[in-house]
Amino acid sequence: MRIALYVTCLVDLMRPAVGFxxxxxxxxxxxxxxxxxxxxxxxxxAWSAGNRPLAETxxxxxIAELENYDAVVVPSGSCAEQIRLSYPKLFxxxxxxxxxxxxxxxxxxxxxxxxxxxxxxxxxxxxxAGSVTYHDSCKGxxxxxxKAQPRALLGRVxxxxxxxxxxxxxxxxxxxxxxxxxxxxxxxxxxxxxxSIAAAGADAVVGGDLGCLLNIEGRLRRRGDExxxxxxxxxxxxxETKP
Amino acid sequence: xxxxxxxxxxxxFTARAADKVRNPVLQQALQKAKPLFSGKRAKAMxxxxxxxxEFEALRxxxxxxxxxxxxxxxxxxxxxxxxxxxxxxxxxWARDGSEICDLVIDVARRHGVKKVTKSKSMLSxxxxxxxxxxxxxxxxxxxxLGEYIIQxxxxxxxxxxxxxxxxxxxxxxxLFAEKHGRPLExxxxxxIPALTREARGVLRQHFLSADMGISGANFLIAETGTAALxxxxxxxxxxTTLPRVHVVITGIEKVVPTLQDFATLMxxxxxxxxxxxxxxxxxxxxxxxxxxxxxGPTKTVFILVDNGRADVVxxxxxxxxxxxxxxxxxxxxxxxxxxxxxxxxxxxxGPMGSVLTPLYTGIENALDLxxxxxxxxxxxxxxxxxxxxxxxMHGLRQEQxxxxxxxxxxxLGLRAWAWVAGRPTLYRALTRIAARYLNWLADxxxxxxxxxxxxxxxxxxxxxxxxxxxxxxxxxxxxxxx
Numbered sequence: 001m002r003i004a005l006y007v008t009c010l011v012d013l014m015r016p017a018v019g020f021x022x023x024x025x026x027x028x029x030x031x032x033x034x035x036x037x038x039x040x041x042x043x044x045x046a047w048s049a050g051n052r053p054l055a056e057t058x059x060x061x062x063i064a065e066l067e068n069y070d071a072v073v074v075p076s077g078s079c080a081e082q083i084r085l086s087y088p089k090l091f092x093x094x095x096x097x098x099x100x101x102x103x104x105x106x107x108x109x110x111x112x113x114x115x116x117x118x119x120x121x122x123x124x125x126x127x128x129a130g131s132v133t134y135h136d137s138c139k140g141x142x143x144x145x146x147k148a149q150p151r152a153l154l155g156r157v158x159x160x161x162x163x164x165x166x167x168x169x170x171x172x173x174x175x176x177x178x179x180x181x182x183x184x185x186x187x188x189x190x191x192x193x194x195x196s197i198a199a200a201g202a203d204a205v206v207g208g209d210l211g212c213l214l215n216i217e218g219r220l221r222r223r224g225d226e227x228x229x230x231x232x233x234x235x236x237x238x239x240e241t242k243p
Numbered sequence: 244x245x246x247x248x249x250x251x252x253x254x255x256f257t258a259r260a261a262d263k264v265r266n267p268v269l270q271q272a273l274q275k276a277k278p279l280f281s282g283k284r285a286k287a288m289x290x291x292x293x294x295x296x297e298f299e300a301l302r303x304x305x306x307x308x309x310x311x312x313x314x315x316x317x318x319x320x321x322x323x324x325x326x327x328x329x330x331x332x333x334x335x336w337a338r339d340g341s342e343i344c345d346l347v348i349d350v351a352r353r354h355g356v357k358k359v360t361k362s363k364s365m366l367s368x369x370x371x372x373x374x375x376x377x378x379x380x381x382x383x384x385x386x387x388l389g390e391y392i393i394q395x396x397x398x399x400x401x402x403x404x405x406x407x408x409x410x411x412x413x414x415x416x417x418l419f420a421e422k423h424g425r426p427l428e429x430x431x432x433x434x435i436p437a438l439t440r441e442a443r444g445v446l447r448q449h450f451l452s453a454d455m456g457i458s459g460a461n462f463l464i465a466e467t468g469t470a471a472l473x474x475x476x477x478x479x480x481x482x483t484t485l486p487r488v489h490v491v492i493t494g495i496e497k498v499v500p501t502l503q504d505f506a507t508l509m510x511x512x513x514x515x516x517x518x519x520x521x522x523x524x525x526x527x528x529x530x531x532x533x534x535x536x537x538x539g540p541t542k543t544v545f546i547l548v549d550n551g552r553a554d555v556v557x558x559x560x561x562x563x564x565x566x567x568x569x570x571x572x573x574x575x576x577x578x579x580x581x582x583x584x585x586x587x588x589x590x591x592x593g594p595m596g597s598v599l600t601p602l603y604t605g606i607e608n609a610l611d612l613x614x615x616x617x618x619x620x621x622x623x624x625x626x627x628x629x630x631x632x633x634x635x636m637h638g639l640r641q642e643q644x645x646x647x648x649x650x651x652x653x654x655l656g657l658r659a660w661a662w663v664a665g666r667p668t669l670y671r672a673l674t675r676i677a678a679r680y681l682n683w684l685a686d687x688x689x690x691x692x693x694x695x696x697x698x699x700x701x702x703x704x705x706x707x708x709x710x711x712x713x714x715x716x717x718x719x720x721x722x723x724x725x
Contacts, residue, residue: 007715009664013674013681014708016715035719038667046661048618049653050640054661061665138619171577175617182257182615183699184264188581189617190704218704221690230707 001031004069006062006108008079009041010210018210021238022075022111028125029118036065044082048176052090059087063100072108075234077140078209080110085143110140111234112208116149124153126239128160130203132231135193135216136169137209150208150233157236165200167192174215190219197228204229206236245605246339247551250371253588253600253609260615263582272411273580280405280574283518284625294520296510305511306629308504309565312465312496316556319465319498320547326468330530332543337492339550340370347372347457347490348379350544354488356381356454362472362479363387364459365403365568366492366548368590369603372457383457384449386478391442395422401584403591404516404570409583412438446478456482456540460493461568462508463545464527466501470545472526473512475519483528489540491528495547496556496564508567511627515569551603559638563598565628572622572632578615587612594622594632601639607648613639674714682712 003026007019026033043058062083066072074080084105091097115122132154140146154160173179173189193216197205205220205228207213217230235241252259263269288298312319324334337343343366351359359376361367361383373394376383385394389407393400395418400406407415412430419441420427430438458479460470470491472479483489499505513519532539555564573579573593584592588609589600597612613636622632643649663670684691691706700706 009674012715013678016713016718017709019715019719035716037716040664040667040670043661043664046657048637048640049649049657050613050637050642050644051654051657051661052641052644054657058661058664138617138621142620142624169621171617171619171621173577173617175619178614178617180697180699182260182578183702184261185578185581185615186617186699187703188264188270189577192577214707215704217707218690218700221705221707222703 001070003031003033004066004072005033005035006039006042006066006072006074006079006083007035008074008076008210010214011075014214015210015232017240018075018232018234021232021234021240022073024125024238025111025115025122025234026073029115029122034069036069038065042079042082044079044086045176047082047086047090055086056090059090059101060097063087063097063104066108067100067104070107071114072104073111073114074108075111075232076209076211077110077137077144077146078211080108080113081139081143083108110144110146110208112149112153113144113146115237116152122153122156122237124157124237124239126237126241127158128204128236128241130159131161131163131201132204132206132236133163133165133197133200133202134168134233135165135172135197135205135207135212137207137212138171140208141169146208150206153237154206154233160236163200163202165196165202165205167196170196172212172215174211176211179215186215187219190215191223194220194223194225198225202228204231204236204241206231206233208233245608246341247369247589247604248608250340251589251600251604251608253604253612256586256588256609256611256615259586259588260582263586268411268414269409269583272409273583276405276408277574277580280570284515284571284574285518287514287518287520290520291514301507301510302627302629305508305567305627306565308499308507309567309628312499312504313556313561313564316495316498319500320495323463323465323468323498326466327530327545328468330468332468332530332545334545334547337546337548337550339548343367343370343492343546343548343550344372344375346546347492348375348381350488350490351376351379351381351455354455354542356488358382358384358449358453359455359457360384360386360449360453360482360486361390361456362458362474362482363390363406364457364492365400365590366459366494366550367457368400369548369550370492372492384446384453386446386449386482387474388439388442388476388478391446392418395419399585399590401592402570402573403568409585450478450481450485453482453486455488455490456484456486457490457492458483460491460497461512462505463493463498463547464502464505465498467529469502469527469529471505472524472528473509473522474526475517475523477524480524480526483526484539487540488542488544489528490544490546492546492548494552495549496552512567512569515571515625515627555602560598560602560635562630563595563602563632563635565630566595566599567628569627571625571627572630575621575625577617577619577621587615594636595630598632598635598639606639606642606646610643610648613637613643671714671716675717678714678717679712681706681708684708
């Protein structure tokens with residue numbers, strides 16, 4: 001099977017290690033993994049702002065460069081949701097792009113969905129000596145129904161102890177442009193998340209969306225928490241957790 | 244100008260939000276209420292299978308009932324009107340808030356009314372009815388405990404079913420002491436029953452001396468011409484049965500075809516709102532007191548209100564009219580619980596308010612509200628009538644873009660960014676520079692503390708930078724060369 005890794009613009013710029021961890025995990029499934037070279041951004045910021053023409057332009061670009069693979073895997077519930085749920089909506093009435101968007105949507109998966117869906121259970125190369133608590137990102141959880149998969153995968157990491165936090169399904173307050181435009185409100189929301197994380201008393205908070213993770217890490221540090229690690233599950237599974 | 248917009252502060256959302264988020268007393272009240280609301284609902288929903296019920300199937304049925312009513316709204320309203328009249332009620336129609344006020348004052352004058360008791364009605368908030376009544380020399384008394392508190396405080400409701408949720412116990416104690424003319428006492432939550440008794444004592448006199456009662460209606464049942472009232476405090480019964488005249492003010496979208504439909508909706512309404520399997524009181528009010536009956540009003544008037552609703556019927560936003568006002572969307576909204584309801588600036592707060600306020604007061608008068616969301620979908624996942632609230636807010640965002648209502652800086656920024664993202668070679672070059680720039684800005688611990696490109700972000704957070712100044716694609720290309 002030929003798999004395209006859709007790195008996402010945020011991972012590309014802010015945390016390349018997540019991309020490399022995803023690449024390694026995908027390669028370990030024995031498939032042929034390609035990083036399509038012209039990929040940039042799925043266009044979600046434009047769509048979220050309500051700008052349909054710009055969102056359509058970037059969606060066409062992504063569809064054209066991703067549609068010739070057997071599967072497209074994305075280390076982000078948010079970007080995967082954009083391709084899987086929003087692209088078909090964008091082109092619902094388009095005779096040419098509609099079928100192409102729907103075909104791509106059926107082949108696109110978020111990373112934990114893909115890894116957990118393999119016939120052979122994944123043997124994660126990573127080890128993690130400590131406890132982690134999992135933050136369910138909104139788009140992955142309520143958009144794509146991702147809940148059990150990352151937990152099942154993390155459960156197979158040697159040494160790792162999963163401690164659920166209260167309100168793990170509650171939003172972290174990121175929301176893309178929301179965090180910038182309504183910074184105070186966003187900060188209030190992420191404060192509640194930080195309190196839940198602290199109460200869980202885990203060594204690390206782990207999630208599947210870099211936007212949420214940057215928000216949570218940024219706020220934890222500003223609040224003076226210098227010790228709780230903030231990691232993408234791909235980093236934990238691949239053993240890329242050196243500080 | 245839209246009549247509703249005159250009373251709306253929704254255009255000042257951002258400033259009001261900044262103010263609310265910094266109010267420690269408000270934050271204390273909200274923090275206390277949040278787990279109560281979501282916890283009670285979660286418990287009720289978890290117990291549904293014990294009654295042989297299933298949430299998804301039930302809400303499918305409830306949404307279907309509401310759609311059936313809305314798709315032939317005019318027909319069901321005519322059937323309701325005919326049946327209500329046949330039972331001796333008068334049915335009046337109001338186009339907007341000022342017509343509500345005119346009609347109510349007219350009814351009051353015709354019947355020599357000096358004092359009105361009211362049970363909760365959000366429609367009377369849309370109309371600012373209390374101000375109009377007072378101006379006409381008629382005394383309005385709110386009798387729902389929460390409404391009574393905020394009437395004493397001279398405030399507006401901050402939640403559609405818990406109007407005083409923004410107030411702490413200490414604030415209520417101070418208010419009662421001042422307004423009831425008694426010394427201030429030290430109070431704990433154990434004293435809540437005493438405070439409630441105090442309000443009850445005051446309200447009892449009003450119930451017995453009022454000439455007219457005003458209520459809303461949770462539903463209008465077309466086949467019987469009935470107003471259904473779902474309450475917990477018992478004040479609704481006093482308001483609708485003790486005075487000579489009863490006026491029901493409700494929106495035209497509240498009609499449902501049959502009693503059976505009402506029964507189905509009642510499976511989810513109290514559970515979604517307060518986590519109760521059924522509310523303490525469910526009143527079905529039909530017509531006036533019959534000759535052989537000893538109780539009930541001798542005059543019943545329905546005022547059925549448009550105030551923006553008719554324009555929503557048949558539009559892209561029609562699904563919002565399914566709303567049964569349970570409050571679950573705001574009870575599960577991270578934004579609502581960071582601000583309280585007053586920040587939203589008009590009658591309806593939270594996710595349903597972020598859709599209704601632009602629709603009823605004008606999209607251009609509530610530009611922030613559809614954006615006041617993280618897109619977390621907690622609201623739509625709990626909505627008992629499956630309203631796609633995030634999609635409706637997104638529809639309003641699209642309409643703002645189409646009509647050129649977004650700030651030019653945002654539009655230009657988006658266009659420039661999308662232009663670059665459409666050109667991979669340029670995009671790679673610019674992200675390489677950006678990665679280096681971020682790395683240069685970061686301190687020894689890999690953090691940016693003040694970031695000029697996104698100043699909001701770093702007001703409350705650091706920006707963690709861990710890429711060592713190189714993008715994924717740059718590092719990937721280098722690894723392929725090796």
